[in-house]
């Protein structure tokens with residue numbers, strides 16, 4: 168039995184399993200079998216006398232832990248009930264149930280999920296603002312979702328609220344004191360209600376282990392081995408936990424691909440891998456790539472992020488075509504190239520579900536969504552809602568739909584509610600009125616409505632402005648500039664992404680003369696996909712593609728400003744952008760297309776001289792395709 172399982176490992180993997188002891192770091196390349204190594208380490212420990220109760224296995228998701236345990240059960244035939252396994256949050260919960268009193272809560276505490284925590288923040292925020300501003304409304308004060316992000320970032324990076332605010336939302340720095348007050352009251356609320364949020368689970372555990380040597384010793388003595396997967400995405404609190412819980416037996420086996428650390432916005436700390444390596448850890452590298460063909464692996468080797476531990480991946484797969492860099496003219500021609508190519512690939516025998524379209528930002532996929540729909544190619548989207556379903560695109564479309572059909576109630580209710588002082592009741596009353604009056608004229612509709620409110624006058628003005636514009640794109644532009652841009656800033660923490668979506672919608676509208684045609688093209692996209700089965704092309708952001716793979720991968724919009732993202736570059740996060748690009752290209756098994764648009768080079772960001780990933784590609788490793796005509 169022992170011989171069998173070790174033979175399923177290659178030499179580097181076997182060495183990592185057999186020779187690791189004390190603090191050990193397995194630096195793994197993409198597609199090199201990280202899961203296999205950690206599972207076999209677990210097996211190996213169990214087969215060599217370590218009891219299940221002496222092992223702590225920490226994974227990124229609960230499902231990953233379950234899979235590993237199932238495999239270990241199959242091979243060892245052992246009962247593994249006593250093994251502690253799951254995410255960091257799961258482990259924290261177990262510990263805090265035991266020692267809650269020592270951190271000022273009762274063991275029967277309840278856990279708030281993100282939505283619960285958001286509503287508590289909302290409640291506290293209203294109370295504090297009412298107290299400070301009384302009747303005056305402070306309309307520029309950050310929304311509850313922004314506060315939630317700031318609080319969470321500050322906990323997970325162990326930085327002050329001020330630092331978190333300056334990093335994430337410097338434009339709200341003037342409200343620092345009030346935000347601090349809300350945070351304090353939010354914390355008190357949680358304590359008096361005996362509940363904790365996800366971030367508390369981590370921070371209270373670390374606080375407990377750090378400040379109570381007795382508990383630390385008792386808990387750390389239990390575990391002879393700590394096994395941690397996806398270590399590149401841990402934050403500072405999680406690193407501390409690993410150190411604390413391995414402080415007696417000193418056996419911590421962590422697996423990481425530092426080049427795939429892409430969650431810094433959630434507080435993940437890519438430096439954890441380097442800090443761990445520096446702390447006299449034994450280092451193992453696993454560098455055989457079982458996923459991609461030779462040419463793709465050569466390309467991956469050339470594109471390793473500059474800040475990563477050097478690795479040289481070897482491929483075991485037969486040779487295939489070189490990755491392709493395809494120049495198109497703009498988003499529309501990129502989309503039509505991708506759709507045409509997919510039709511050819513399917514004709515050639517590739518299954519749609521073996522094709523992935525990856526992008527840095529959800530908005531980069533809009534034109535492709537439209538083009539796939541036109542070509543009757545079914546797709547599924549992992550990266551969130553279809554763009555016509557996102558709240559902000561729906562808002563804009565509601566205005567346009569009313570311009571086309573002023574009788575449509577749903578859209579009236581939607582647009583009216585965007586304005587302060589208009590609640591559900593007034594919105595419905597106005598919608599009823601608008602759909603029942605004879606006239607199709609907006610001004611008359613507003614004039615004949617008995618209730619007068621400043622917000623309704625503002626809405627009326629907006630419609631009169633929109634009527635003045637002929638072109639569809641100009642209508643959206645006007646709406647955006649005069650009202651909606653500011654609305655997004657005030658209501659969404661991720662407003663920059665949403666603003667980009669609207670700009671993309673404007674670009675798309677530029678290709679249409681008729682409003683009716685534009686709206687129908689956007690709306691019919693739903694139907695085609697619902698009719699099809701599950702064999703669909705996948706559209707996803709690179710973040711959501713983590714751990715996945717496809718035979719064919721298209722990476723969209725590799726243009727300076729799009730990918731690498733403009734916002735990340737100006738925030739000094741180019742290194743993380745390089746890692747995101749690395750994750751994207753390492754998902755491909757056989758064919759890889761890197762798409763770029765020439766028109767974007769020539770206007771937009773060209774004067775800013777933003778970094779360009781295409782410049783860093785060695786010419787001989789790829790095939791260059793000019794599809795600009």
Ligand SMILES: Nc1ncnc2c1ncn2[C@@H]1O[C@H](COP(=O)(O)OP(=O)(O)OP(=O)(O)O)[C@@H](O)[C@H]1O
Nearest residue numbers: 175176177196197198199200201202203457714715
């Ligand atoms: N020694 C091996 N021999 C044959 N196949 C292997 C071996 N080790 C791993 N594999 C296979 O390689 C593929 C990639 O493995 P896995 O998905 O675990 O990679 P990974 O390191 O998690 O990749 P990534 O981090 O890029 O998502 C899997 O299909 C796995 O079964």
